[in-house]
Amino acid sequence: MxxxxxxxxxxxxxxxxxxxxxxxxxxxxxxxxxxxxxxxxxxxxxxxxxxxxxxxxxxxxxxxxxxxxxxxxxxxFPIKSMDLAPPQLLFVYKVAEELLFNSSPQPHNPNMNSSLVATLRRRTSSTNFSKFSGHVRGLVCRQHAEGNYTFAVITNPITGESLTLPKLRMVGCNSERNNGKVRYYFGYDPIDKQFKVLRITWLRCGERESCGEYQVLALGTGNLSWRKIQCCTLHYPLEGNGIWINGVLYYPAGFNNGKYTVVCFDVRSEKFSFINIDNYMALKMVYPVSSTLIDYKGKLGACSFDINNNVFELWVLEDAEEHKWLKHIYQMPHQWLNETRHDLRLAGMVSSGEIVLFPDYTRDIFFIYYYNLESNIITRVRLEVPVLGKFNYCRVYTFINFVEAVTLI
Structure with missing residues (x-):
C-alpha cells in the first residue's frame, strides 16, 4: 500500500x-x-x-x-503557572547506588497529629554523587565527582529528564579531589526566563585557599558550554548552602585575607556584589552543620540553632547596600530537650513562617519538625516513606517549597 x-x-x-x-x-x-x-x-x-x-x-x-x-x-501554549501550584516537600534518599526522589504535600498549620505520606517520583543512579546544589522552579541541580573531574547534573524529578553538563578539568590541578575544589550554584533569571549554573573553582595550598575561576552556563540556548566571567573581588565558597531568591544567588564565601562575606550573584547581569558579616555570624557559616541561608519572606535570612543551649538565632538582611542585618534570638521550648535532635539539620522557612528541621539519616518512618517562631512551638509531623521499607538506614536530603513542573531541560 x-x-x-x-x-x-x-x-x-x-x-x-x-x-x-x-x-x-x-x-x-x-x-x-x-x-x-x-x-x-x-x-x-x-x-x-x-x-x-x-x-x-x-x-x-x-x-x-x-x-x-x-x-x-x-x-x-500557556499552561497553568507553576507559581500557582502548591509547594511540595521534596525528599531525596541515598540508598545503595540510587537516589530516590519522593515528594509530599507541604502542610499548612501542622499539629502533632499531622501525618504525611511521601510518593516516589523518580529513581536515578547515585554513582559518584557528591552533594546537591539547590532547586529552582521544578529543577534540581546536583554535583558529582568522577576521577579528576567534578560535574553537575540537572534533573526534573517529575518528567524524569536529566542533563549532564559539560565536564571541565581544573586548570593547574592534577586532581580536583585532592588539590582543588569545585562548587556549583543553580539560579533562574525571571526576566529572560532562563536557568543558569554558576561554577566556581579554586585551589587549596596547604592551609590556604587560592581563588580561581568563575564560569556560567545558560540552559536552553542551544549552546551548552561554559563561559568565563570576571569577578572584581576574588573569593572562594564556604561549605554552607547557597540559595536563590528573586533572581539573585546568595552563598557564603571567604577571602584570602581570612575575612568572610555573603556573595550576591545577579543571575541576569552575571555581576557579583558582597555583603559584610560580623565575625560571630561568619563563624556560624564556616561550620554550617546547624546553620543555613533561608528565604525569609522574600528577604535573605541566615539562621542557626545551638543544640546544647537550646537557642535559635536568626539574621535578616534589611539593607544590602548598608550591610544592615537584624538579629533575633529565640529560646526554644523545653519539650525540645526531650527530642532526639543530634542529627537534625535546617531545611529553611516555609511560606507560613515556620522553620523546618529534618533528620540526616532515617528509615521508612521518621519525623520532620516545624518551629513556629512567633508562638515558640515545635510541632512534630510523621512522615511515611513506603519505598524505604526494604532499607535499614539511609541518608536523607530535604527541600522545602519545591514546585512540581514540566519545565523542559
Whole structure:
C-alpha cells in the first residue's frame, strides 16, 4: 500500500498543525493528507491540558517533541503557572547506588497529629554523587565527582529528564579531589526566563585557599558550554548552602585575607556584589552543620540553632547596600530537650513562617519538625516513606517549597 508523507510545518516564528484530508493515490486507494488547523484552535486545546498530559504529548513523535521544546512554547501554549501550584516537600534518599526522589504535600498549620505520606517520583543512579546544589522552579541541580573531574547534573524529578553538563578539568590541578575544589550554584533569571549554573573553582595550598575561576552556563540556548566571567573581588565558597531568591544567588564565601562575606550573584547581569558579616555570624557559616541561608519572606535570612543551649538565632538582611542585618534570638521550648535532635539539620522557612528541621539519616518512618517562631512551638509531623521499607538506614536530603513542573531541560 502506498502512503504519503504528512504535510507538517513548523516555521521559525509560527506554528502550523494539520488535519486529515483524503485524496486519491495512483493505485486508486485513498490516503490521508493534512491541511492546516488554525493555530488559535490548537492553542485552545493545548492550554486545557494538565502538566502530566503535556509530558505525555512529548512522547507522541519527534515532531510533537520538537514543538513542545521550542523556546517560545510557553507563549504559544500557556499552561497553568507553576507559581500557582502548591509547594511540595521534596525528599531525596541515598540508598545503595540510587537516589530516590519522593515528594509530599507541604502542610499548612501542622499539629502533632499531622501525618504525611511521601510518593516516589523518580529513581536515578547515585554513582559518584557528591552533594546537591539547590532547586529552582521544578529543577534540581546536583554535583558529582568522577576521577579528576567534578560535574553537575540537572534533573526534573517529575518528567524524569536529566542533563549532564559539560565536564571541565581544573586548570593547574592534577586532581580536583585532592588539590582543588569545585562548587556549583543553580539560579533562574525571571526576566529572560532562563536557568543558569554558576561554577566556581579554586585551589587549596596547604592551609590556604587560592581563588580561581568563575564560569556560567545558560540552559536552553542551544549552546551548552561554559563561559568565563570576571569577578572584581576574588573569593572562594564556604561549605554552607547557597540559595536563590528573586533572581539573585546568595552563598557564603571567604577571602584570602581570612575575612568572610555573603556573595550576591545577579543571575541576569552575571555581576557579583558582597555583603559584610560580623565575625560571630561568619563563624556560624564556616561550620554550617546547624546553620543555613533561608528565604525569609522574600528577604535573605541566615539562621542557626545551638543544640546544647537550646537557642535559635536568626539574621535578616534589611539593607544590602548598608550591610544592615537584624538579629533575633529565640529560646526554644523545653519539650525540645526531650527530642532526639543530634542529627537534625535546617531545611529553611516555609511560606507560613515556620522553620523546618529534618533528620540526616532515617528509615521508612521518621519525623520532620516545624518551629513556629512567633508562638515558640515545635510541632512534630510523621512522615511515611513506603519505598524505604526494604532499607535499614539511609541518608536523607530535604527541600522545602519545591514546585512540581514540566519545565523542559
Amino acid at each position: 502506498m502512503t504519503s508523507k504528512l504535510d507538517q510545518q513548523v516555521t521559525k516564528n509560527n506554528l502550523t498543525v494539520s488535519r486529515p484530508n483524503k485524496r486519491s493515490s495512483s493505485c486508486g486507494r485513498e490516503v490521508e493528507r493534512f491541511d492546516p488547523i488554525p493555530v488559535d484552535l490548537v492553542i485552545n486545546i493545548l492550554s486545557r491540558l494538565s502538566q502530566k498530559f503535556i509530558v505525555r504529548c512529548r512522547c507522541v513523535s519527534k515532531l510533537w517533541s520538537s514543538i513542545i521544546r521550542r523556546p517560545n512554547y510557553n507563549q504559544l
